């Protein structure tokens with residue numbers, strides 16, 4: 001068994017998990033999806049999913065990591081042996097590794113845009129620019145495969161360097177600098193947006209809801225987003241959990257991660273929409289919300305260049321503290337399984353993900369439309385990879401919930417959770433039934449409309465999951481009791 005590493009301090013897991021959770025998902029994706037989906041109704045589905053489904057699965061995922069003290073794939077392999085369950089459960093680890101690899105590929109490209117905008121803002125290039133100029137500028141960035149590749153490369157190398165230095169000298173030390181700075185900057189930007197924007201309009205946009213307004217794809221996006229923002233269902237949290245101190249409280253930590261993550265999304269949403277409404281701009285811009293609408297708002301405001309620059313530094317810091325958690329599970333697996341050195345493992349993961357990222361790069365220009373990819377999959381490579389992760393993460397989440405709920409024994413869970421019987425029963429009920437059913441419900445409702453041909457694939461994975469769960473259950477009952 002791998003000589004197991006543990007974070008230096010009891011609280012480091014919390015820091016690392018918050019670093020993973022808070023990222024482009026909160027600052028870029030959440031606001032633009034909310035804007036596209038008309039505000040409140042989207043947030044309602046998102047928030048309910050976080051609390052009813054996200055937190056129990058978060059607890060389950062940390063538990064699997066800490067109980068196995070290995071990388072997700074090897075950890076699941078170990079747990080399937082010690083629990084005498086089907087090897088099929090290893091799917092959790094593999095699904096996670098694949099999702100991490102897919103997410104990192106586009107995450108790094110988008111984070112790269114923030115490098116560009118930090119530069120533009122701090123050099124004052126956008127000060128006083130009008131809407132046309134700013135949106136032309138964004139289009140020009142997207143039209144340039146060279147520039148996009150350059151930024152993508154810089155960002156992914158920076159992330160790789162941190163992980164390559166190891167969990168103590170790299171990840172922990174990095175997070176200790178990045179995270180406090182993030183919270184300070186976020187508050188600064190909020191204060192600025194209260195002074196110069198229209199915070200009341202932002203609040204009413206975010207917190208008035210009409211569920212009937214939410215489209216089917218909106219439902220899927222809301223559920224996908226709640227998994228994405230909590231970094232759930234793909235091994236990042238499990239990998240960090242493997243290093244968690246045995247004495248830190250699982251439940252409290254999980255609730256804290258979800259609360260901080262949601263608070264950051266709300267604050268970012270308020271700040272961004274306050275600036276957008278204050279400048280009289282549109283909310284439904286899509287992915288360009290942060291890169292067109294927001295710079296435009298900053299361009300017209302006092303000290304906009306400086307505050308805008310600081311804002312994009314915040315985006316970069318949040319992105320890098322998340323991207324390192326995408327590299328860690330795969331890197332740790334390569335080290336454990338193939339005896340690679342950490343730098344070798346990180347290099348391999350980063351190069352592979354970088355190469356896949358080139359597909360996202362060209363989705364915005366050379367292969368924007370009308371190519372074979374569009375004909376085959378009905379969308380760009382970037383949209384396709386994103387859709388896959390929107391499905392894989394909740395799917396991984398269901399499997400994690402089922403395994404933790406059915407395969408782990410009462411005493412094991414109690415040892416990890418150290419809680420009373422009532423909380424234990426509530427949690428177990430949520431992961432055994434509610435979380436899987438809720439996610440399955442949304443899948444069944446939305447995916448046929450969104451993408452007919454994916455159903456057989458998902459159905460198959462669900463069947464494997466159900467089969468494995470059933471077998472585990474039978475074995476457990478025939479042996480223990």
Ligand code: PHE
Nearest residue numbers: 021023024025228229231236
């Ligand atoms: N949670 C991160 C964000 O919101 C994204 C992420 C997903 C990171 C999955 C790690 C794993 O930006």
